[in-house]
Amino acid sequence: MDGGPSRTAMMAAGGRAAHLIVDSAPYLFQDTVAADLLGAQAGEVIGYHRQFGDHVVLSGTRAQVNARSSYTEARVRTGFGQYVILGAGLDTFAYRSPLARQIAVFEVDHPATQQWKRGLLETAGIDATATRFVGVDFERDDLAAKLAAQGFDSATPALVSWLGVSMYLTEAAISAVLTVLGTFAPGTELVLEYALPPELRDESGTAYAEFALPAAADQGEPWLSFFTPDALTDLLDKHGFTVAEHISQRETVSPDLWQRADNLRPADLCRLLRASVSD
Template identity: 35%
Template sequence: MKPGRISMTARGVASRRAAHQVLDDSPKVLDDPIAVPILGPEFFADPVRHADPRSRAFRAFMVARSRYAEDNLASAVAAGVSQYVVLGAGLDTFAYRNPFPTLRVFEVDVPAMQQWKRGMLQSATIAEPANLTFIPLDFEHQTLMSGLTEAGFDAQAPAFFTWLGVIPYLTLPAFRSTLDVVANLPTHSGITFDYSLSHDELSPRLQSAAKSLAARVAAAGEPFQLFFRSLQMDNELTSAGFQRIEQLDTIDLNVRYFANRSDGLELPAEGLGKLATAWV
């Protein structure tokens, strides 16, 4: 995404999370009472469009990755972590339904995105909590750690990070520099993120689907750049200094979050990417 522009993919992701609240049965994979209000009157959950198998699969992944990130955050808080950083926050809603009174939340995004989000929050009369800090970061002129430090982040205390829907748009040096920030924090720090698999790790059918998706996001001005093989990601995280690593594919996510659902919501057996968590 170019500086000064808002992300259409961020709006799309938010609409999928909202559709889950309206169209899918309970229990929700991600119970998010803010997902619909933040979008305001322009949100409309079209049952026909969202019933398309590809739409259902995409929706399932959007809610599963947020749920997985927040489950890992809860584990970090239980271990004493009191700082949470949402990288590329987009329209993420955790800060406005945060169940942890002592947890400080830092939302990091480009200035245009944060200005847009805060306008949407104001329009929806959703209050900005006192324990939330917005960090409008221009990565062309400021590093992540300098932006965090200026905003009151304590680099001597552990923190948990989420980084969802961002990595495919990055360069490899940008990816590694962010990993280094987290890996150099104290014990109990960690990060959850998703990433796209290299085409040579996909079946021919999924390679075709990946090319179609890449063409759509490129047409929206947000082209994919970065892909990994699963073993390559393990090596990246180990080289950065992380001590414990977990990677989940769609089969793992179905077992964890979609078993025995009455509405049949689930992920396809093969996916275009994986979720990963790394702990210091």
């Protein structure tokens, strides 16, 4: 990463912004800041969704990023005083949620990505004081130390989200992060998004993967890790977590939100895992 735009961060923010324009109500999630944050690039990104929005990758991306955000932010509202967003990218929670003024929000990402995001925030005139930027090169830096330097209290339970990242990492890299998270206060909750192996995908998930995975590899961002729910539960158990549930995309939001007039449909390609640091 050389400080330029992150392709995956752009895709996620674009999917959240386009959902409110391309898709019809009821909305899975309402990110009212993503388009402003994308700034001059918003028109191009949203225009692409307008023109080709029914394509399985674009509609699948909108379903994925909005459903996972809806579920995760609902968990933040259950009473945590600290929220750690791993691989924050262009996440906008801190800039639109009133709760961000009441809890400590830590955005963790590569320093170059954060420099790019700070520039977008400044250009858009978006107040960034509700978040604490934690620049981390996961291959070199101590995550716990970097968080502590920004005021994170490892003795107090936190909600940790880790969305849209694990599939790009090796299992060894995932384990290294889980080792750190497992030292956080008991009751700390992790919402982790992971990719399913081919044999567990449904028809929609398979169709999405057939387009998206080769494209990601061609862009230099191949998907490296796939887990069955049982295998991931075992991995979390080894790192001191108790798994509460695995959540399919369909289950992330109220069932009535999938009763739609548009072409947005859930796919079983990625799932969310919710787990807590054990006592």
